[in-house]
Amino acid sequence: MSELRDNGKPLFIQIRELIEDQIVNDQLKEGDQAPSTNQLVQFYKINHVTVAKGVNQLVESRILYKKRGIGMFVAEGAKNKLMTKRKEDFMDDYVVKMVREADKLGLSEGELVELIKRVRRGESNGE
Known part of the structure; x- marks a missing residue:
């Protein structure tokens, strides 16, 4: 534990x-x-x-x-319930805010996807 x-x-x-x-x-x-x-x-x-x-x-x-x-x-079905709930929470807590901020910055969907790929590759400025 x-x-x-x-x-x-x-x-x-x-x-x-x-x-x-x-x-x-x-x-x-x-x-x-x-x-x-x-x-x-x-x-x-x-x-x-x-x-x-x-x-x-x-x-x-x-x-x-x-x-x-x-x-x-x-x-x-517990795992499926939890995964569904967590995905919904992830969207509400992170993705919605990220997309709104991207819209404010004028980032296109393609640019946003590229930023996500960079983070996944470990190329973000925050590391």
Whole structure:
């Protein structure tokens, strides 16, 4: 398990995102048992209620499901749901803003694509 960061996000969201990342990265696959609330509490040394809130959000969104007395498991189609949501969020959080800024700068679609290719090749000024 990876570490939680002091990034301004509430811990329950970090717990949720940690499990989501494990699903997206195929560390947890459909039908696999997710880490238990108790395991997460012990590992991260945080409040049980905080962990439960993050896990319950995944249950509510049908990414995880509960088997009474056994634990939490990754639901069928969980990875696809997460990937679809993340792609939508990526578009809303980054692509829309990038395109708007490109429009302000008068960049053509071709120029914008070329800039993206340069970044992918590691030719950006920011590195």
